[in-house]
Amino acid sequence: MRHRLTVPSAAAAFLLLAVPASAAEATPGAPGIGDSYYPDYGNGGYDVSHYDLRLTYQPPTDRLEGTATVVATATQDLSRFNLDFALEVREVLVGGKKAAFATSGDHELEITPAAPIDSGRPFTVVVRYRGTPSKVQVKGYTAWLRTPDGGVAANEPEAAWWWFPSNDHPLDKATYDVSVAVPDGTQAISNGTLQSTTSRLGWTRYSWRSNRPQATYLATLAVGKFDITTDTTANGLPVINAYSKDLGDNAGAARASVERTAEVADWLSGVFGPYPFNALGGYVPNVGTSYALETQTRPFYSPRQFANGSNVSVVVHELAHQWYGDSVSVKDWRDIWVNEGFARYAQWLWSEKEGEGTAQELADYVYAQHPAEDAFWTVEPGDPGPDNQFHAAVYDRGAIALQALRNEVGDEDFFAILKGWPTERRYGNGSVRDFEAYAEKVSGRPLGALFDTWLFTASKPSAPAARANGIRAGGGADAGAGAAPRPKSWRAIHATDTVHGSR
Secondary structure, three states, rough: OOOOOOOHHHHHHHHHHHHOHHHHHHOOOOOOOOOOOOOOOOOOOOEEEEEEEEEEEHHHHHEEEEEEEEEEEEEOOEEEEEEEOOOOOEEEEEEOOOOOOEEOOOOOOEEEEOOOOOOOOOEEEEEEEOOHHHHHHEOOOOEOOOOOOOEEEOOOOHHHHHOOEEEOOOOOEEEEEEEEHHHHHHHHEEEEEEEEEEEEEEEEEEEEEEEEOOHHOOEEEEEEEEEEEEEOOOOOOOEEEEEEEOOOHHHHHHHHHOOHHHHHHHHHHHHOOOOOOOOEEEEOOOOOOOOOOOOOOOOOEEEHOOOOOHHHHHHHHHHHHOOOOOOEEEOOOHHHHHHHHEEEEEHHHHHHHHHOOHHHHHHHHHHHHHOOOOOHHHHOOOOOHHHHHOOOOHOOOOOHHHHHHHHHHHHOOOOOOOHHHHOOOOOOOOOHHHHHHHHHHHHHHOOOHHHHHHHHOOOOOOOOHHHHHHOOOOOOOOOOOHHOOOOOHHHHOOOOOOOOOOO
């Protein structure tokens, strides 16, 4: 039986005036940000400006407890919104008031605030949570890496779900404070600068700050027992590198490579323009993976990267990403070429500088090495598909595209483009077509056919088409692998072919 409440007309008018117009219009934020490859990654309805993460981690049990404070602004009238997260949530507050929450899908935390949030209004979300990250799987997979003495969060395109709730897409960047308490004798490594270290009752808390916009997958955490080296660059930037104490035979080669971080960054500044962040470094935990990752200001390296000796080329690759991938990030994950093609080309330029093979020789060799029937040519670097996002073609064919561009526009315009793009879009995002338009603006040349040939054609460009872009086939209409000499740097460069081969 229903009871209908009858309200006198004057009172009814008062109640209508008392209810904000937006309350009736508020709608849920979208459960995805709109990515073409990963529709449920990120969320709609708000923009995050800052994450404050206060964590406690116990290495023997892999137990993580945390309180995340997310500072955001509504971009629509919000009745409900989502965060991406996979651990157990204990409590959620929005604006200091308890909020209802539920989970859905693989990684959606649905939050309903006590009252709708007006568009344009800043708000804070506090999430208290706990869990064992290595035991939490999404589609049979965990991005959290266990080590003999701790754990590591470093993966792409997703890693945040296993250690903090977020709007997990590069379109929504934010600044970070990461404070982690670990047992004495253990260290916690993260992005940016170390603000403080305090000890109390057997626990040491490390507080890190990343004060430039940072995508969620570029946030990292490593807990374990490390040897830590510190220095400053000539310009005063702090350099912090960390190495697990149990790297075994790979320890020396790892140090011989990563300790050259400041030197490499200084050289890259001459290629891509001023370094965009306020800290430098790298870390090598004792993990069984084989990839590396451009975690902002402090790239992650697997020990296996150094199994054959020092490899400065992988350091060049990950530091190049600080400009191409970190400072300027993808708009959509299909735009991965604006990250990986440039990081690979930076390795080619380093090879050129070191006298181990010019970028032209490397481009010629890649073209000659893969016959027309090779599946390498079926992947379009400009839109490779989610299953081929980190395919060798995105790297190598993607780098050929840049050498073809260099040949077309000449060195002066080419290097102006390489510096101008990360300057114009610093801390923002860009797509493949955005870069094409920018290159056309700087050079004053139509470049659509060149980009289509090397980035958007699912077959090997013919020898005449390659020669038209300055790529030498080495003889014959379809040169074989032996037609172009193998540059000296080839082995070191392709020791990094597993830089993101984690899955």
